[in-house]
Amino acid sequence: MSELRRRVDAITEAADSFRVRAFFTGEKEILEAGKFSKEEYERYLDYLLEDEFRRRLVLGVIREGNGLTIDEIAHRAEFSRLEVIRHINALRYEELAERKSDGLVVAKREEQRKVPYEKIKFIVEGGLCTGCGGCIAACPVYAINFINEKPVIDEDKCIGCGICNVHCPRTFFPISLIRESLKGSPVDVETEGVSFYRQAFTAQTAKEKVKQVCQDGGIVTSILAYLFDRGMIDCAIGVRKADEEWRTQAALVTNVDELLGIAGTKYTVTPSISLLEEVKRRGFRRVAVVGVPCQIHTVRKAEVYSSELLSFLGEIVVLIGIFCMENFGHTALREIVEGRLGVKLEDVAKFNIEKGKFYVHTMSGEERSIPTKEISVLARHACHYCPDLTNELADISVGSIGSSKGWSTVLIRTKRGEKIFEEAMKEGYLIANSLPDAGMELLQKLAKGKRKRNLEALSERAKEGKYATLIV
Amino acid sequence: MIVVRVKCTGRVDVKHILEAIRQGADGVMVVGCHPGECDFGDGNMKARQRVEFAKKVLDKVGLGGDRVNMYNVSAAEIGRFRDAIMDMIEKLKKIGPNPLRG
Ligand SMILES: Cc1cc2nc3c(=O)[nH]c(=O)nc-3n(C[C@H](O)[C@H](O)[C@H](O)COP(=O)(O)OP(=O)(O)OC[C@H]3O[C@@H](n4cnc5c(N)ncnc54)[C@H](O)[C@@H]3O)c2cc1C
Ligand code: SF4
Ligand code: SF4
Numbered sequence: 001m002s003e004l005r006r007r008v009d010a011i012t013e014a015a016d017s018f019r020v021r022a023f024f025t026g027e028k029e030i031l032e033a034g035k036f037s038k039e040e041y042e043r044y045l046d047y048l049l050e051d052e053f054r055r056r057l058v059l060g061v062i063r064e065g066n067g068l069t070i071d072e073i074a075h076r077a078e079f080s081r082l083e084v085i086r087h088i089n090a091l092r093y094e095e096l097a098e099r100k101s102d103g104l105v106v107a108k109r110e111e112q113r114k115v116p117y118e119k120i121k122f123i124v125e126g127g128l129c130t131g132c133g134g135c136i137a138a139c140p141v142y143a144i145n146f147i148n149e150k151p152v153i154d155e156d157k158c159i160g161c162g163i164c165n166v167h168c169p170r171t172f173f174p175i176s177l178i179r180e181s182l183k184g185s186p187v188d189v190e191t192e193g194v195s196f197y198r199q200a201f202t203a204q205t206a207k208e209k210v211k212q213v214c215q216d217g218g219i220v221t222s223i224l225a226y227l228f229d230r231g232m233i234d235c236a237i238g239v240r241k242a243d244e245e246w247r248t249q250a251a252l253v254t255n256v257d258e259l260l261g262i263a264g265t266k267y268t269v270t271p272s273i274s275l276l277e278e279v280k281r282r283g284f285r286r287v288a289v290v291g292v293p294c295q296i297h298t299v300r301k302a303e304v305y306s307s308e309l310l311s312f313l314g315e316i317v318v319l320i321g322i323f324c325m326e327n328f329g330h331t332a333l334r335e336i337v338e339g340r341l342g343v344k345l346e347d348v349a350k351f352n353i354e355k356g357k358f359y360v361h362t363m364s365g366e367e368r369s370i371p372t373k374e375i376s377v378l379a380r381h382a383c384h385y386c387p388d389l390t391n392e393l394a395d396i397s398v399g400s401i402g403s404s405k406g407w408s409t410v411l412i413r414t415k416r417g418e419k420i421f422e423e424a425m426k427e428g429y430l431i432a433n434s435l436p437d438a439g440m441e442l443l444q445k446l447a448k449g450k451r452k453r454n455l456e457a458l459s460e461r462a463k464e465g466k467y468a469t470l471i472v
Numbered sequence: 473m474i475v476v477r478v479k480c481t482g483r484v485d486v487k488h489i490l491e492a493i494r495q496g497a498d499g500v501m502v503v504g505c506h507p508g509e510c511d512f513g514d515g516n517m518k519a520r521q522r523v524e525f526a527k528k529v530l531d532k533v534g535l536g537g538d539r540v541n542m543y544n545v546s547a548a549e550i551g552r553f554r555d556a557i558m559d560m561i562e563k564l565k566k567i568g569p570n571p572l573r574g
Contacts, residue, residue, distance in 0.1 A: 004534075007533045007534075011490075
């Protein structure tokens with residue numbers, strides 16, 4: 001087949017693919033919704049078409065071959081290896097291609113498709129939704145709202161563009177690709193438990209004001225305070241306590257005072273990534289994002305699969321990831337605190353998980369606890385399929401496991417994270433010592449345990465014939 | 473020349489335009505009513521948008537966006553129709569035959 005014919009076939013298929021079609025037909029609705037300007041709309045449509053075009057070129061090569069390796073495909077398509085992997089991941093998810101056990105990639109017939117690609121509804125109904133809020137930020141027509149702890153699509157508004165589906169970390173997740181694009185420096189330490197990192201510390205804030213409000217070592221708040229003080233960010237995304245009974249709210253803060261007001265851990269799922277949309281709406285640009293692993297996953301996936309849209313929303317200065325074993329909905333939290341521990345939510349001053357126990361500290365200075373093992377069943381369903389404890393894809397990961405009380409364990413993973421952390425330290429925002437081996441060993445052990453348990457749960461799910469996130 | 477009659481240009485899809493080119497047509501001329509005179513609401517506006525998109529698509533693969541053009545001609549305007557055809561022929565002469573044919 002001639003080169004031109006191949007390209008024309010690919011572009012014809014691309015122009016007819018559902019995402020491009022829906023985005024193209026939905027122009028009026030998208031512009032009326034006001035999230036994107038006409039110019040952004042045009043640019044995004046062009047990006048979608050180009051992306052789909054290149055994907056179909058890769059598919060064309062796969063169809064012509066009878067089982068090819070990634071390198072062969074890259075060679076024939078004249079694309080970089082990383083780009084080919086990127087497309088193959090998406091083609092596998094869309095069931096247009098598959099990877100056989102010998103590693104060779106073959107095409108699949110479109111009629112065999114089983115998974116619905118257009119919307120995230122099947123993720124939500126299937127109990128895979130983490131509640132990160134990514135789909136809400138991405139939807140071009142504001143069709144998604146977070147109601148009763150989950151995203152709900154307003155079908156009257158939805159134009160079926162499938163962008164929510166691309167942004168969702170639980171439809172498919174390109175972990176190897178993201179890892180490969182993030183590391184790549186010889187000083188990186190690669191481990192089985194906590195993935196790659198450049199440096200590991202145990203650290204504590206040097207600011208008295210932070211100490212009074214923070215969860216552990218106050219590292220998250222200190223780093224953000226440094227970024228605000230130096231004028232390096234316009235805003236930061238986190239989670240605030242919204243009422244006396246510990247309901248939560250996604251928070252976009254714009255200065256240090258507001259930042260201090262959102263410090264501390266809330267064990268409640270909050271769709272804070274949705275606020276990337278507010279960054280744009282309020283005319284901010286440079287944003288730091290704090291999030292649990294699934295939330296950081298969402299942003300990383302968008303960097304790889306929807307960079308154009310993400311760049312309209314804001315410029316990510318740093319991703320600060322907090323460790324997370326599991327998280328709860330508000331109803332579940334109430335059951336734990338009021339039902340199991342017999343404490344009224346409004347009397348709680350602080351929550352904490354330490355050495356396998358969930359602690360509640362009351363306003364009157366009382367302390368109650370329950371083993372985390374006993375409350376795990378109440379965790380959000382999606383948490384049972386999440387392999388990540390230490391926030392493997394963040395720029396800087398922060399948690400308590402491995403450090404003493406009042407200190408934070410910090411894993412510096414990327415160059416960008418390293419620069420910010422070192423500057424914050426130099427400028428007297430925090431103090432840090434290298435993490436003792438015993439701390440790292442404990443962290444590795446728990447991280448491996450979570451990964452093993454939850455990946456097993458995921459494959460169990462697949463065996464039952466339910467959709468299980470494609471982790472590639 | 474092949475003439476395809478449709479009730480309204482709003483029925484013409486990007487897919488139809490591209491398929492015609494894919495099968496070797498030198499060009500596609502979409503002829504519809506004047507803006508604001510569509511019997512079906514905004515069929516001709518949609519058609520213009522689609523033609524613009526098809527142009528973009530053809531440009532991407534180097535076939536030339538000028539192979540497809542939209543003209544607004546009402547049923548009574550014979551002269552205008554002739555001008556449209558002449559314009560289309562001019563444009564196609566400039567781009568040359570469709571390399572996908574033969
Ligand atoms: C649900 C959950 C489970 C966790 N599980 C573990 C664990 O098993 N092991 C461990 O070592 N650490 C865990 N952590 C992390 C730990 O509780 C601290 O958040 C972390 O050590 C940072 O401490 P800090 O003093 O530096 O944070 P601070 O300076 O107090 O800042 C905390 C930041 O986290 C944000 N935040 C609070 N709640 C949430 C939330 N629900 N979602 C997203 N962002 C939020 C706040 O807005 C604030 O910016 C968990 C955190 C959460 C939210
Ligand atoms: S809900 Fe999803 S499919 Fe529907 S318009 Fe929004 S992003 Fe597109
Ligand atoms: S996991 Fe995040 S992106 Fe996916 S459906 Fe849930 S809230 Fe939306």
